[in-house]
Amino acid sequence: GIIYTGSHGFDIVGPRGLRKQVAPEFLPILEDTEKELKQKLRDIAGAQLERKRFSIAAHFREVPDERTPQVEQAVSEVAARHRKLRKTAGKKVYELQPDVDWNKGKALLWLLEAMGLDPEEMFPIYIGDDLTDEDAFRAVERCGVGIVVNEKPRATAARYFLKDPVEVELFLREILARLRDNSHS
Structure with missing residues (x-):
């Protein structure tokens, strides 16, 4: 079955009733915050607001360079008013999400445990x-491997590097082909 993990691991749904939602009590706060941030960003050309279930992303990929500090200022001001949320930065994006001890790494480890997978018998990628x-x-890194996808190598905890989604597809096809070959041996 397929397992969906979204909102930085705050929302996990899978087969046979597998489900975890971290911090659902933050949903009303996120709703209010989204309205405030939408108001603050409305006059910044190219700024886009994306509401995820457990976070709000302010994308500035299309914002002229001289206006990007205004996006950060708007997000920071809204975050300061909503102290139960934390601001994170990604690739041309700032996000506000519940300020709790949870992240993609904790979600991954929870998922492996919830599925009853033995670290000795698997190799997560x-x-x-x-x-x-x-x-x-x-x-x-203790039981599997991390692979960062980026045009150029960068400082990362990932052990390996692929430069773009095309390389990711080739990598996954190669793994699938080898798994099929091994199952026929």
Whole structure:
């Protein structure tokens, strides 16, 4: 079955009733925060607000360079008014999410345990392209491997590097082909 993990691991749903939601009590706060942030960003050309279930992302990929400090200031001001949320930075994005001890790495470890997977009998591979994936790269290094996707190598906890989604697809196809070959041996 397919397992969905979204909102930086705050929302996990899978087969046979597998479900975890971290901090659902923050949903009303996030709703209010989204309205405030939408108001603050409305006059900044190119700024885009994305509401995820447990976070709010302010994307500034399309914002002219001279206006990007205004995006950060708007997000910081809203975050200061909502102290139960924390601001994180990613690739051309700032996010506000519940300020609790949870991240993609903790979600990954919870998921492995909830599925009853024995670390001695598996080898998880975590592939990510954002700074927010670093927690998962660190979490997986004991029993598996982290792979960062970025055009150029960068400082990371991931052990390996792929440069773009095309390389990710080739890598996954190669793993699948080898698994199929081994199952026929």
